Amino acid sequence: MADSVSIALLGQPNSGKSTLFNGLTGGHQRVGNWPGKTVEKKLGTAVRDGVAYTVCDLPGTYSLSAMSDEERITQDYIARGGADVVCILVDASQLTRSMYMLADYAGGRVPCVLVLNMIDVAESQGKAIDAAQLERRLGIPVVPFVANDASRYGKLTAAIQRAIAEHSCVSSDALAELYARYSPEWSEAYGRLSAHDDAAERFDAVWRAAHEASSTREGTVNCGSARLVWVDRMIAGVQAENAGGAPAFLARLDGALMSARWGKAIGVLVCIGALLAAIILGAPLMMLGQIPVMASQPLAQGLGTLGVHPALVSFVSSGLMTVLFYVFSMGGFVFGVAFVFGLLDEIGLVARISYLFDGTMSKLGLPGKVMMPFLSGFGCNIASVTGMRVVDSWGQRVLAIALSWAVPCGTTLSVIPTLAYAFFGFGGMAIVLAGLAAGIPLAMLLAAKVFGDRLSPVEERAGLIMELPPYHKPRIKPLLKTAFRRYADILWRAFKTIFVVAAVFWAFSYSATGSIEDSIIYAIGNALEPFSRFFGMGWKLFMAFLAGVLAKEAVLGSLAALFSSTSATMLTAASGAAAAGFSPAIIAAQVAPAEAMAFIFALMFNIPCVMTVGATHSETHSLKWTILISLFYLALSLLISFVVYRIAVLVM
Amino acid sequence: MAVVAGADARKPGARGGDGGIMATLDRVSPGMRARIQRVDGSVRLLTRLASVGLVPGSIVRVERNDAKRPVLVYERDTMLAINREESRRIHVEEVA
Numbered sequence: 001m002a003d004s005v006s007i008a009l010l011g012q013p014n015s016g017k018s019t020l021f022n023g024l025t026g027g028h029q030r031v032g033n034w035p036g037k038t039v040e041k042k043l044g045t046a047v048r049d050g051v052a053y054t055v056c057d058l059p060g061t062y063s064l065s066a067m068s069d070e071e072r073i074t075q076d077y078i079a080r081g082g083a084d085v086v087c088i089l090v091d092a093s094q095l096t097r098s099m100y101m102l103a104d105y106a107g108g109r110v111p112c113v114l115v116l117n118m119i120d121v122a123e124s125q126g127k128a129i130d131a132a133q134l135e136r137r138l139g140i141p142v143v144p145f146v147a148n149d150a151s152r153y154g155k156l157t158a159a160i161q162r163a164i165a166e167h168s169c170v171s172s173d174a175l176a177e178l179y180a181r182y183s184p185e186w187s188e189a190y191g192r193l194s195a196h197d198d199a200a201e202r203f204d205a206v207w208r209a210a211h212e213a214s215s216t217r218e219g220t221v222n223c224g225s226a227r228l229v230w231v232d233r234m235i236a237g238v239q240a241e242n243a244g245g246a247p248a249f250l251a252r253l254d255g256a257l258m259s260a261r262w263g264k265a266i267g268v269l270v271c272i273g274a275l276l277a278a279i280i281l282g283a284p285l286m287m288l289g290q291i292p293v294m295a296s297q298p299l300a301q302g303l304g305t306l307g308v309h310p311a312l313v314s315f316v317s318s319g320l321m322t323v324l325f326y327v328f329s330m331g332g333f334v335f336g337v338a339f340v341f342g343l344l345d346e347i348g349l350v351a352r353i354s355y356l357f358d359g360t361m362s363k364l365g366l367p368g369k370v371m372m373p374f375l376s377g378f379g380c381n382i383a384s385v386t387g388m389r390v391v392d393s394w395g396q397r398v399l400a401i402a403l404s405w406a407v408p409c410g411t412t413l414s415v416i417p418t419l420a421y422a423f424f425g426f427g428g429m430a431i432v433l434a435g436l437a438a439g440i441p442l443a444m445l446l447a448a449k450v451f452g453d454r455l456s457p458v459e460e461r462a463g464l465i466m467e468l469p470p471y472h473k474p475r476i477k478p479l480l481k482t483a484f485r486r487y488a489d490i491l492w493r494a495f496k497t498i499f500v501v502a503a504v505f506w507a508f509s510y511s512a513t514g515s516i517e518d519s520i521i522y523a524i525g526n527a528l529e530p531f532s533r534f535f536g537m538g539w540k541l542f543m544a545f546l547a548g549v550l551a552k553e554a555v556l557g558s559l560a561a562l563f564s565s566t567s568a569t570m571l572t573a574a575s576g577a578a579a580a581g582f583s584p585a586i587i588a589a590q591v592a593p594a595e596a597m598a599f600i601f602a603l604m605f606n607i608p609c610v611m612t613v614g615a616t617h618s619e620t621h622s623l624k625w626t627i628l629i630s631l632f633y634l635a636l637s638l639l640i641s642f643v644v645y646r647i648a649v650l651v652m
Numbered sequence: 653m654a655v656v657a658g659a660d661a662r663k664p665g666a667r668g669g670d671g672g673i674m675a676t677l678d679r680v681s682p683g684m685r686a687r688i689q690r691v692d693g694s695v696r697l698l699t700r701l702a703s704v705g706l707v708p709g710s711i712v713r714v715e716r717n718d719a720k721r722p723v724l725v726y727e728r729d730t731m732l733a734i735n736r737e738e739s740r741r742i743h744v745e746e747v748a
Contacts, residue, residue, distance in 0.1 A: 062703035067696045097705050097728035220695050224702025225709065260718035355733045359720060464738050465700055468731040
């Protein structure tokens with residue numbers, strides 16, 4: 001038995017590859033990008049029965065042609081000997097279609113295992129698959145599998161060991177016969193290649209001839225036809241089908257979702273329902289954020305009586321506790337969204353949503369399923385950033401994340417009207433909000449224009465042909481496990497990011513005398529005044545604008561601290577700050593309406609918060625793109641501030 | 653005849669090889685079965701179509717075909733949504 005095995009997972013995007021990857025490797029994963037490519041690289045490790053496994057989750061591709069980066073990477077990885085064994089995942093409930101991947105691999109000399117994933121779904125549809133017969137026919141181990149059922153992994157690793165020991169590969173003989181019959185292009189290429197077929201090559205001459213032939217339109221169609229006939233022969237008599245189908249209520253929901261008249265409205269309702277469910281589910285975890293807020297005062301008093309230095313008391317009671325408040329309130333929602341989205345994806349609803357909104361979203365270069373993460377951005381941008389995992393291609397995912405930053409989060413939606421009302425009263429507030437609402441789609445369109453071509457080239461856009469998977473019965477336990485893993489991960493990452501930024505902010509705004517005029521921020525602000533004035537904001541508003549990058553919750557507290565000069569720290573948890581110090585009258589008296597207008601607009605379109613920046617970095621694993629997106633929104637908000645100020649001066 | 657009449661200049665009601673009516677996929681009515689005759693498009697599109705089982709000779713059943721929405725077809729155990737733009741490139745003939 002081999003004691004160290006390198007496995008490559010190969011399968012179409014909906015084959016359940018990621019679930020298998022997570023199930024096999026647990027938390028032991030390293031995610032990055034393939035060198036120089038906008039494609040995600042996922043490597044994981046696992047130890048089972050004393051064997052060390054390295055697992056590479058190859059990018060989900062529909063075939064092994066070399067039409068996209070994903071496909072080239074997949075092909076290269078196998079051709080260069082990256083794997084000891086290739087696990088080919090097919091959807092057992094759609095065997096006749098998903099076996100194409102195996103036909104495309106036939107001729108590969110790296111041993112392989114066929115994983116009949118979602119065998120439970122197939123059974124519930126009344127399909128019985130004779131795996132033993134299929135195994136005899138193909139000459140490789142065939143494993144009936146359910147990726148989210150932990151008890152089945154032992155059989156999978158046993159099959160992998162068997163494939164390596166027996167060096168079991170799919171014979172390309174039968175396929176060669178079909179290629180020869182269907183494709184003259186193949187015959188021509190094979191004639192040239194077969195003469196010097198080196199056994200050390202990881203793809204044989206039959207395979208290489210087919211891929212050479214597929215560079216032309218005729219060759220593509222002919223070789224494709226040959227593979228489909230091969231699939232039909234391989235599974236003939238293997239699959240027995242009885243009547244089955246989706247549960248009645250899902251079938252009815254499907255009918256409603258697909259309906260031309262009501263589909264979109266029902267789709268939006270499903271999304272909103274999902275959002276509410278996420279909030280309810282995340283609420284208990286979000287409540288944890290109230291503990292540091294409540295602890296803040298007693299902690300300050302307690303530390304004070306212990307004789308701790310006042311600076312440290314201030315840092316712990318206002319700085320650290322505020323950071324914890326932000327992190328927990330955000331994390332709870334992310335947990336809720338991760339679970340609910342995972343659930344809808346597994347049921348099969350995400351693909352239906354994608355179908356409904358594909359037309360709209362394709363204008364932005366995105367698949368329709370980004371609709372759901374976008375909507376969750378109204379709760380929290382971090383949730384929408386992490387929710388973009390539903391997007392298959394890395395480039396499109398980064399683009400979707402970039403656009404999702406334009407969605408105003410729950411806090412922004414409470415802060416902005418508060419400010420608008422404070423400065424302009426009801427009528428003014430309505431006008432400001434209307435202007436902002438119009439601005440969001442424009443900001444998204446602009447971001448799509450700026451980033452679209454690089455991240456989602458028109459000719460590579462996926463979703464042109466999309467599979468609507470059958471409805472699945474979800475398994476709650478693995479979903480909860482994944483959501484909790486994501487929760488713990490995001491809590492820790494967000495804490496690290498915001499802690500550093502908040503510490504710097506706190507240090508700058510700390511003043512020994514208790515007056516903001518003795519803080520570093522006051523000095524910096526004054527120095528920046530000429531710069532910030534150019535964009536329409538006085539230094540105090542500009543500092544509050546920067547505080548908004550820390551967290552939108554920090555804006556009101558900062559305004560109170562900056563303008564009233566009495567409460568010293570700008571970092572106080574939102575709930576406390578608004579009640580304690582924010583007095584619109586004082587600020588309105590010191591700020592011209594045009595300046596206030598510029599500030600409100602700038603705030604709205606700026607970087608959502610540093611935690612979102614951190615989440616974007618961890619989701620894209622690209623510092624470059626994280627910085628580019630941040631700079632885009634910073635520049636956009638300053639530009640908008642500049643324009644709004646000039647117009648407002650003329651009008652107001 | 654179940655082919656949706658369209659405003660474009662394609663020859664209406666031209667006869668296919670088996671006597672079926674030629675059309676493009678975007679003009680086939682729901683509930684009808686159609687055999688793919690030929691696909692116009694890049695190698696990329698042809699590869700993608702072949703990978704889901706759509707090659708000349710394949711028979712699909714059109715499930716839904718609503719204006720401005722992808723065409724929903726069923727074939728090889730799978731429900732597929734094909735964008736309208738792409739379905740205009742798929743030439744089919746109806747089969748009983």
